[in-house]
Amino acid sequence: MCNPVNEAPRKKRMLSCIQPTGTPTLGNYLGALKNWVDLQDEFEGAFAVADLHAITVRQEPAKLRRQIAEMFSLLLSIGLDPEKSLLFVQSQVPAHTELCWLLACCTQFGELSRMTQFKDKSQKHADNINLGLFAYPTLMAADILLYQPDYVPVGADQKQHCELTRDIATRVNGVYGNVFTVPEPYIMKACARVRSLQAPTQKMSKSDENQNSYISLLDDRDTIVRKFKRAVTDSEASVRYAEGKDGINNLMEIYGAATGRSFEEIEREFDGRGYGDFKLAVGEAVADMLSPIQEKFATYMGDRAQLEALMKTGAEHAQYVANRTVQKLKKKMGFVLL
Numbered sequence: 430m431c432n433p434v435n436e437a438p439r440k441k442r443m444l445s446c447i448q449p450t451g452t453p454t455l456g457n458y459l460g461a462l463k464n465w466v467d468l469q470d471e472f473e474g475a476f477a478v479a480d481l482h483a484i485t486v487r488q489e490p491a492k493l494r495r496q497i498a499e500m501f502s503l504l505l506s507i508g509l510d511p512e513k514s515l516l517f518v519q520s521q522v523p524a525h526t527e528l529c530w531l532l533a534c535c536t537q538f539g540e541l542s543r544m545t546q547f548k549d550k551s552q553k554h555a556d557n558i559n560l561g562l563f564a565y566p567t568l569m570a571a572d573i574l575l576y577q578p579d580y581v582p583v584g585a586d587q588k589q590h591c592e593l594t595r596d597i598a599t600r601v602n603g604v605y606g607n608v609f610t611v612p613e614p615y616i617m618k619a620c621a622r623v624r625s626l627q628a629p630t631q632k633m634s635k636s637d638e639n640q641n642s643y644i645s646l647l648d649d650r651d652t653i654v655r656k657f658k659r660a661v662t663d664s665e666a667s668v669r670y671a672e673g674k675d676g677i678n679n680l681m682e683i684y685g686a687a688t689g690r691s692f693e694e695i696e697r698e699f700d701g702r703g704y705g706d707f708k709l710a711v712g713e714a715v716a717d718m719l720s721p722i723q724e725k726f727a728t729y730m731g732d733r734a735q736l737e738a739l740m741k742t743g744a745e746h747a748q749y750v751a752n753r754t755v756q757k758l759k760k761k762m763g764f765v766l767l
């Protein structure tokens with residue numbers, strides 16, 4: 430029997446997910462994924478491929494199937510360790526859709542109407558403004574609350590969804606008694622919003638039509654260096670972090686994240702040197718950072734049986750944890766449990 434006196438205090442929990450809609454960008458990596466890996470020893474983590482979210486916009490089935498496998502492989506390749514963290518595919522854990530319905534009945538129409546992502550996406554996909562797109566944040570709240578996390582590590586664009594999750598959790602706790610931990614978004618200051626290389630006031634996004642605006646995690650070295658060479662900067666020709674220098678600020682944040690250097694160190698390193706030198710250095714640092722990930726990715730993708738075995742173990746474990754939360758809420762809501 431374990432002795433509670435000597436037991437280590439419980440680690441704080443965190444949960445996050447990513448959609449399998451194309452190869453993640455450097456923005457996804459620096460804004461979210463890299464932090465998941467960096468935090469996985471300190472926290473008890475759960476991470477998922479959010480494939481149910483992907484079908485809120487139309488997907489081609491064969492392509493979606495491939496992208497789910499690719500995203501799962503990438504999560505392993507960046508260093509998420511299934512021995513340390515819970516790693517799974519959302520659609521393989523039925524508790525997500527079940528809790529989503531229970532929470533849908535505790536989410537207000539007005540709240541969902543205010544979500545900026547819904548407004549953006551319904552403009553972009555005007556021919557398919559479906560119920561799932563509208564209810565997206567409720568499914569996201571279910572993803573989170575099932576695992577009772579303390580923190581949700583995300584980029585700045587997901588803050589509004591995380592705040593709605595807190596509101597839903599607080600409301601349910603108020604009506605039915607203590608059901609959920611009310612989680613906080615965990616947004617790193619640096620790289621919370623990695624910008625487009627071509628329009629540095631906008632976020633870097635894999636759905637951007639201009640491929641030069643983003644770095645994909647699977648871009649090869651030459652492509653990465655070329656895209657950084659073409660990055661939009663300003664006419665001052667001085668590498669320093671300052672208001673109004675969006676392009677250079679973005680590159681400095683990326684270079685800092687890739688090399689571990691502070692802004693002061695970067696300014697000193699490039700003092701008196703032109704933007705050409707700086708852009709080349711950023712491109713090479715990013716390529717060096719991504720190449721070991723790309724090598725591991727090829728290995729995981731080459732072993733489908735291992736990949737599916739890892740998915741199965743992850744899904745079984747996740748369903749066990751998630752089901753406890755669903756049962757707890759169903760009981761409090763008045764359902765008859767067998």
Ligand code: TYM
Nearest residue numbers: 445446447448456457460461479583584621622623632633
């Ligand atoms: P998704 O798939 O769009 O993005 C995954 C993560 O990457 C972050 N991110 C960025 N961070 C910095 N700079 C950028 N340019 C940038 N682009 C994307 C996002 O903030 C996110 O953290 N709704 C979520 C997926 C989701 C989820 C969840 C997240 C579903 N369920 C539960 C957390 C918890 C989304 O679409 O992320």
